[in-house]
Amino acid sequence: MKQYLHVDEWSIIEEGFDAHTHELSESIFSIGNGYMGQRANFEEAYSGASLQGSYMAGVYYPDKTRVGWWKNGYPEYFAKVLNSTNWIGIGVEIDGEPLDLYKVKVHDFVRTLHMKEGYLSRRFTATLEGGKEVQIDAIRFVSAKRQEIGAIRYSITPLNFTGKVKLTPYLDGDVANKDSNYDEKFWLEVSKGSDEAKAHLTVKTKKLDFHVTSVMTYAVTKGGQSVSVTPEQEEREKFVAHSFTVDAAQGEELVLYKYVANVTSRNYGLGQLLPTAEKLAGDAKIAGFAALLQEQTDAWAHSWEESDIIIEGDPSAQQAIRFNIFQLNQTYSGEDDRLNIGPKGFTGEKYGGSTYWDTEAYCVPFYLSTHDPAISRNLLIYRYKHLEKAKENARKLGFKKGALYPMVTMNGEECHNEWEITFEEIHRNGAIAHAIYNYVNYTGDKAYLGQYGLEVLAEISRFWEERVHFTANKGQYVMLGVTGPNEYENNVNNNWYTNRIAVWTMEYTLEALAYLKEQEPSRYTELVDRIQLTEEETAKWQDIIARMYYPSDEERGIFLQQDGFLDKELIPVKELGAENLPINQKWSWDRILRSCYIKQADVLQGLYFLGDRYDLETKKRNFDFYEPLTVHESSLSPCVHAIIACELGYQEKAYEMYLRTARLDLDNYNNDTEDGCHITSMAGTWMAVVHGFGGLRVKDDRLVLNPFVPGHWTSFSFKVVFRGALLKVNVTSDTIEISNQTGVPAALLVGGQEHTLEANGTWKQERVTA
Ligand code: BGC
Numbered sequence: 001m002k003q004y005l006h007v008d009e010w011s012i013i014e015e016g017f018d019a020h021t022h023e024l025s026e027s028i029f030s031i032g033n034g035y036m037g038q039r040a041n042f043e044e045a046y047s048g049a050s051l052q053g054s055y056m057a058g059v060y061y062p063d064k065t066r067v068g069w070w071k072n073g074y075p076e077y078f079a080k081v082l083n084s085t086n087w088i089g090i091g092v093e094i095d096g097e098p099l100d101l102y103k104v105k106v107h108d109f110v111r112t113l114h115m116k117e118g119y120l121s122r123r124f125t126a127t128l129e130g131g132k133e134v135q136i137d138a139i140r141f142v143s144a145k146r147q148e149i150g151a152i153r154y155s156i157t158p159l160n161f162t163g164k165v166k167l168t169p170y171l172d173g174d175v176a177n178k179d180s181n182y183d184e185k186f187w188l189e190v191s192k193g194s195d196e197a198k199a200h201l202t203v204k205t206k207k208l209d210f211h212v213t214s215v216m217t218y219a220v221t222k223g224g225q226s227v228s229v230t231p232e233q234e235e236r237e238k239f240v241a242h243s244f245t246v247d248a249a250q251g252e253e254l255v256l257y258k259y260v261a262n263v264t265s266r267n268y269g270l271g272q273l274l275p276t277a278e279k280l281a282g283d284a285k286i287a288g289f290a291a292l293l294q295e296q297t298d299a300w301a302h303s304w305e306e307s308d309i310i311i312e313g314d315p316s317a318q319q320a321i322r323f324n325i326f327q328l329n330q331t332y333s334g335e336d337d338r339l340n341i342g343p344k345g346f347t348g349e350k351y352g353g354s355t356y357w358d359t360e361a362y363c364v365p366f367y368l369s370t371h372d373p374a375i376s377r378n379l380l381i382y383r384y385k386h387l388e389k390a391k392e393n394a395r396k397l398g399f400k401k402g403a404l405y406p407m408v409t410m411n412g413e414e415c416h417n418e419w420e421i422t423f424e425e426i427h428r429n430g431a432i433a434h435a436i437y438n439y440v441n442y443t444g445d446k447a448y449l450g451q452y453g454l455e456v457l458a459e460i461s462r463f464w465e466e467r468v469h470f471t472a473n474k475g476q477y478v479m480l481g482v483t484g485p486n487e488y489e490n491n492v493n494n495n496w497y498t499n500r501i502a503v504w505t506m507e508y509t510l511e512a513l514a515y516l517k518e519q520e521p522s523r524y525t526e527l528v529d530r531i532q533l534t535e536e537e538t539a540k541w542q543d544i545i546a547r548m549y550y551p552s553d554e555e556r557g558i559f560l561q562q563d564g565f566l567d568k569e570l571i572p573v574k575e576l577g578a579e580n581l582p583i584n585q586k587w588s589w590d591r592i593l594r595s596c597y598i599k600q601a602d603v604l605q606g607l608y609f610l611g612d613r614y615d616l617e618t619k620k621r622n623f624d625f626y627e628p629l630t631v632h633e634s635s636l637s638p639c640v641h642a643i644i645a646c647e648l649g650y651q652e653k654a655y656e657m658y659l660r661t662a663r664l665d666l667d668n669y670n671n672d673t674e675d676g677c678h679i680t681s682m683a684g685t686w687m688a689v690v691h692g693f694g695g696l697r698v699k700d701d702r703l704v705l706n707p708f709v710p711g712h713w714t715s716f717s718f719k720v721v722f723r724g725a726l727l728k729v730n731v732t733s734d735t736i737e738i739s740n741q742t743g744v745p746a747a748l749l750v751g752g753q754e755h756t757l758e759a760n761g762t763w764k765q766e767r768v769t770a
Contacts, residue, residue: 003667009318010116012666017109017124019048019102023674026051028665029113030347030677031120031140034333035147036084036262037346040111040120043090043138043154048102051178051674055346055353056084057339058266059210060410066181067417073397074417079410081342081353082186083175085201085214087260088140090154091168091241095161097128099136104128115326118144118300119293125159133159143292144299144333148277149284151292152258158248165248168234169258170241171214173203179349191274192240194233198281199240200274204265211265213273215281219257222246259284259292266338303329306719306726307370309689313714320662321689324682328366331679334375337382341680348676354408354415355382357428358680360435361605362636366683369690369720373443380439383432384452386412387459394463397423402463403456405432420490424483426467429460430501434609437508442698444723449512450523457509458531464502465540468548476549484561486602487634488583488592492562494551497606500559503548504610506541513538557621559603568596572628582633582670598630600637608640611647612699620648627653635664639684639692646692646708654692655710661685690718694729698722702747702754705738707731722746727757737764 004021005028006013014025029040030053039053062077092099101124109124119141127133140152156165171192176185190202190211202213220227231242248254261280268276284292307325311318331345341363342353359379367376383390383405389412390403397404406414407421407428416422436453440446449457468477479502484495513533516524527533551560560566573581580586583597601608604626607619623644632638642657662685664670665677690696693716695706703722709715709731717730724744730737739762740746746757750765757763 005666007316007319009315010114010322012113012115012319012323014111015109017101017106022046023049023051024668025111026053027347027673027676029111029120030327030330030345031113031118031142032330032346033142033144033147034331034335034339036142036150037330038088038140038142038150039347040113041086041088042101042122043088043140043152044092044136045098045100046102047100051348052083052086052175053346053348054084054086054088054175055081056212056262056264057081057346058336059084059205059212059264060208060353061177061186061205062207063177063181063184063186065417071419073423074419075414075422078181078352078408078415078417079354079413080177080179080349081410082205082210083177083349084173084187084212085203085262086170086172086175087150087214087216087262088152088258089170089172090152090256090258091166091170091243092156093166093168094128094132094134094156094158095130095163096166097130097132099126099128099134101126113326115322116300116304117293117297118326118330119296132161132163135159139293141293141296143284143296144303145295146280146284146292147333148261148263148280149292150260150262151284151289153255153289154258155253155255156248157253158250160250162247162249164245165254166243166245167220167256168241168243169216169218169256170234170239171199171201171216171260173201173212173214173238177349179352187238189238192235192238194231194235194240194242196231198278199233199242200277201238201240202273203238209265211270211273212262213264213277214260214262215274215277216258216260217281217285218242218259219285220244220246221255221257222248223252257285257289259289306721309686309716309718311713311716314712317659317662317713320666321685323666324662324685325370327677327679328363328682328686332363332367332375332379334367334371334378337378337385340379340382343678343680344676345679347679348674350675352408352410352415354410356408356680357431358636358683360431361609362639362680362683362687364435364438365691366686368439368442369696369722370686371721373439373445373721376439376443377445377448380436380448381452383435384456387456389413391459399463399466402461402466403429403459404463405429405460420483421487424481424491425487426463426482427484427495427498427501429463430498430505433457433460433505433508434501442722444701446515446519450516450520450527454509454512454516454527455531457505457512458533461506461509461541462537464505465537465544468499468502468544470547474549476547477544478549484602485600485605486561486598488595488597488599488631489562490593493564494549495562495602496551496559497561497602499548499550500606500610503545506545510538510541510545556625557618558625559606559622561598561602561626565596568594570596570629573597573631574628581631583631584633596629598626600632600634601630601640602626604630604640604644608643611697616648619644623648623650632657632660633670635661635670635678635681636684639681639688642688643692646695651708651710654688655712658685658688658692658710661688689716690720694718694731696720699749702749703727704749705729705736706751707736709733725757725759735764735766737762739763
């Protein structure tokens with residue numbers, strides 16, 4: 001782990017260029033706006049190692065499955081968000097010598113991610129082989145206001161000579177995904193062309209016919225004055241460029257402004273793509289870079305208004321939490337219910353940009369508290385729209401009824417192809433059900449149940465009903481052959497978490513049905529008729545609820561992760577020795593599976609989700625047993641442990657766990673950030689602060705807070721949106737202050753005390769909890 005980034009509260013700063021950390025920085029300094037995203041690749045040529053990545057949300061490719069040993073039920077393809085047209089490219093030649101940072105001498109290099117304003121900048125001096133020196137200043141962003149627009153300001157100043165600078169802004173659709181299964185390229189050219197002032201390129205995917213049209217316009221200034229250039233137009237397959245040469249005097253700044261509109265057939269008819277992109281790119285040029293940047297700053301100011309967390313007394317933690325929030329807000333903006341959140345967002349290709357249970361288990365809580373409820377509702381609707389596919393998936397695996405949501409998906413179809421996960425990691429269904437509960441409980445939008453939620457809940461309950469079976473041997477229901485959240489155990493019997501979340505789903509489904517029957521009888525009848533839900537089925541759910549088997553150890557007073565867990569050799573992780581860690585890199589899979597080591601929260605995940613059903617003693621016994629055995633080799637793990645540790649008053653442990661998630665990417669903790677940042681676990685970092693240190697829950701329509709300040713901080717504050725009110729919670733070691741920044745009152749339960757916070761009111765309380 002190399003810590004090479006400067007600590008700054010609002011920025012990520014890299015000083016000095018090191019080709020070895022370039023791909024890592026390309027991930028960390030990524031920019032996005034929910035519609036598209038871009039790794040921090042250089043505009044000019046770079047012949048060193050680089051993962052070029054420009055991604056358009058929802059534009060994916062069904063890459064033919066590649067597995068060693070085919071199993072019936074495997075999907076035919078893995079959906080991958082596609083690396084799309086490289087729109088940032090600008091070739092630079094100085095008196096005929098190309099600028100390539102891998103080849104020239106680079107001094108005073110500074111790359112900065114300006115999180116407050118939402119843009120990326122880069123500044124350096126390059127000495128070319130012949131001794132000519134130029135200073136480069138580059139700024140770029142993808143617009144939060146005009147989602148299709150990317151804008152670049154690229155400036156060159158000759159420092160010790162007067163000469164000719166050739167600039168070649170281009171669009172390059174001849175790009176590939178690094179993780180392509182058969183080294184295939186996925187794009188075909190549809191059309192391209194240019195005139196004096198702009199160029200366009202349309203490419204389409206070989207399958208599924210996604211079209212992406214990119215139009216670039218540009219402007220040039222010298223010494224602050226506009227310069228008109230006569231470009232040479234260059235075209236080859238899937239590539240279009242304009243080149244022009246400008247005389248540049250020593251000390252005179254030459255600036256190229258490049259504006260690109262990227263539009264896709266997801267949003268426009270094929271005939272509309274080019275005219276729309278031309279109009280958008282033309283409008284961006286007319287608005288000009290300064291105005292676009294101002295719009296960007298304004299949009300980000302608004303976003304921070306709702307989601308910022310301020311930590312006093314620990315600049316490194318401050319930087320980290322803002323980085324996590326920044327990346328989450330860049331990845332998903334929530335207007336489009338066909339989109340979701342890939343574990344790497346737009347920062348890399350690993351996990352294919354597809355949807356995992358990460359969204360429901362980790363991201364939904366973040367969006368619920370920091371955005372309008374419509375945003376998290378759209379994440380739920382996404383799954384509602386995939387319900388038919390989830391039913392088909394269950395049929396494909398031989399179930400007569402119910403829905404099994406995929407482990408990994410883009411359009412509702414399963415993409416994952418490891419049997420122990422695809423077929424067995426079925427707990428994902430529970431997270432999808434739980435997110436419905438979370439949304440309804442947090443927002444109070446109970447109408448959602450009748451509109452969409454209950455149908456999903458009922459189909460998931462039907463799946464669980466068929467997946468469990470009654471065994472005369474125990475006189476109870478059991479669930480065999482599953483993989484729990486801890487993927488370091490496969491094909492186990494009676495994973496406590498899976499059994500529990502299955503039963504909880506049935507309980508909540510029945511509760512929601514009873515609510516609907518009482519409150520919206522006609523909708524209830526319509527739903528029950530439409531999905532043909534019978535009394536026999538609901539009676540069966542009741543029976544499963546009453547007679548489910550849960551593995552446990554009476555003596556220790558703990559739930560067992562699965563049958564037989566205690567037969568393992570139980571040696572705490574801290575006795576393993578650093579040379580064994582991470583076990584997923586140091587040990588054979590066989591050794592991992594037989595060991596007691598837990599990849600990520602499993603029983604504890606259940607105690608977090610269903611926290612109001614277990615007392616502190618139960619949580620404590622389970623935490624004390626499982627935490628020492630957990631290796632946290634999934635980035636999703638430490639946040640859950642941090643939250644439970646907070647509840648238990650294990651403040652040091654909570655802080656240790658928080659640190660593991662907060663700076664995971666900035667410090668490249670798992671040595672894999674060059675593949676992309678861990679976007680979904682960033683939501684876990686937010687949870688560790690707000691649900692953990694803030695103790696936020698929602699119970700009986702009230703916002704519950706039980707905060708404390710970790711010893712390393714002086715104070716912290718966060719914002720939450722709750723039932724129409726925007727609340728700012730400020731916690732010091734002595735006080736809790738909550739101010740209501742809106743005209744809507746909010747019902748609170750703080751440190752056990754009830755209070756209604758009036759519109760625009762402030763409430764201050766001595767700290768009552770430890
Ligand atoms: C975790 C899963 C998670 C996936 C994507 C895996 O390492 O074990 O729980 O869904 O990564 O983030």
